Amino acid sequence: MEANYNPRTVEEVFRDFKGRRAGLIKALTTDVVEFYQQCDPEKENLCLYGFPSEQWEVNLPAEEVPPELPEPALGINFARDGMQDKDWLSLVAVHSDAWLLSVSFYFGSRFGFDKSDRKRLFNMINDLPTIYEVVNGSAKKKHKEKSTISNHSSTKSKSNSKPPPPPTEEEGLDDDEDDDDDDEHGETLCGSCGESYASDEFWICCDICEKWFHGKCVKITPARAEHIKQYKCPSCSNKRSRP
Numbered sequence: 001m002e003a004n005y006n007p008r009t010v011e012e013v014f015r016d017f018k019g020r021r022a023g024l025i026k027a028l029t030t031d032v033v034e035f036y037q038q039c040d041p042e043k044e045n046l047c048l049y050g051f052p053s054e055q056w057e058v059n060l061p062a063e064e065v066p067p068e069l070p071e072p073a074l075g076i077n078f079a080r081d082g083m084q085d086k087d088w089l090s091l092v093a094v095h096s097d098a099w100l101l102s103v104s105f106y107f108g109s110r111f112g113f114d115k116s117d118r119k120r121l122f123n124m125i126n127d128l129p130t131i132y133e134v135v136n137g138s139a140k141k142k143h144k145e146k147s148t149i150s151n152h153s154s155t156k157s158k159s160n161s162k163p164p165p166p167p168t169e170e171e172g173l174d175d176d177e178d179d180d181d182d183d184e185h186g187e188t189l190c191g192s193c194g195e196s197y198a199s200d201e202f203w204i205c206c207d208i209c210e211k212w213f214h215g216k217c218v219k220i221t222p223a224r225a226e227h228i229k230q231y232k233c234p235s236c237s238n239k240r241s242r243p
Contacts, residue, residue: 006107006110006111007107008107008111010108010113010117010120010121010124013104013107013108013121014104014121014124014125015052016052016103016104016107017100017103017104017125018128019050019051019052019053019054020050020051020052020100020103021050021100021128021131022050022054022223023049023050023051023053023054023055023056024048024050024056024093024096024100024131025131025134025135025221025222025223026054026055026056026221027048027050027056027058028089028092028093028096028131028134028135029134029135029202029215029216029221029222029223030215030216030219030221031056032089035048035056035058036080036085038058039058039076039077039080040077040080041077041078041079041080041081041082043077044060045060045061045074045075045077045078046058046059046060046074046075046076046077047059047060047061047071047072047073047074047076048072048073048076048092048096049072050096050099050100058077061074069103069106070099070102070103070106071099072095072096072099073092073095073096073098073099076091076092076095079091085200086200089135090132090135090136093130093131093132093134093135093136094131094132096131097130097131097132100125100131101125104121104125105118105121108121129223129226134222134223135222137202137222188203188212189212190203190212190213190214190217191206191209191211191212191213191233191235192213192214192217192218192233192234193214193217195214197212201214201215201216202214202215202216202221202222202225203215204218204220204225204231205231206231206232206233206236207230207231207232208232208233208236209233209235209236211233213233218233218234
């Protein structure tokens with residue numbers, strides 16, 4: 001599929017990186033049910049591929065040796081049923097991050113990037129959250145903290161993050177802090193499907209009605225949420241004027 005695809009400049013390699021990254025994030029977030037089903041442990045060694053077109057694919061590794069491009073981690077499907085789903089997805093995310101870097105620097109080496117080009121490419125890549133950070137929600141936590149510091153606005157920092165934290169110690173938390181945390185989160189329901197909050201799911205808050213939604217219910221991925229300054233849920237987006 002990609003045998004003749006050869007990005008030759010830093011900008012072209014970075015575009016290639018972003019496309020593949022978007023495809024891999026899609027597999028591990030919005031398309032996670034389909035991805036999980038395709039990783040049947042009963043099948044042979046399978047790899048997760050991301051393409052510049054922002055698509056993903058689970059397939060057998062290339063037959064030729066050496067392959068045209070570095071290959072992703074082999075056999076990601078074997079561990080699927082032997083680990084917690086969240087831990088397995090995190091493991092795949094880490095290997096996907098490593099693969100993306102190897103592909104980008106393969107192109108850099110092949111087309112003779114010098115020290116300054118390699119540094120520029122790495123800095124461009126490093127400015128983006130890793131797939132692991134996106135899948136685990138830590139990218140959104142960092143984004144929220146930066147937003148709070150720079151804007152001093154609770155409204156903006158609330159967007160694109162998970163449900164609010166439990167009360168602070170000033171509000172009377174002591175030995176029951178963990179229990180209160182669970183209760184606080186457990187009472188948060190998705191404005192779309194009505195299901196409760198789960199710590200391993202991505203959530204987003206509407207800045208208009210202040211309701212929380214599963215990202216999958218409103219078709220918002222963690223990566224896409226990074227670029228949304230003010231999120232409006234489908235219901236608020238359809239209201240042209242408020243009473």
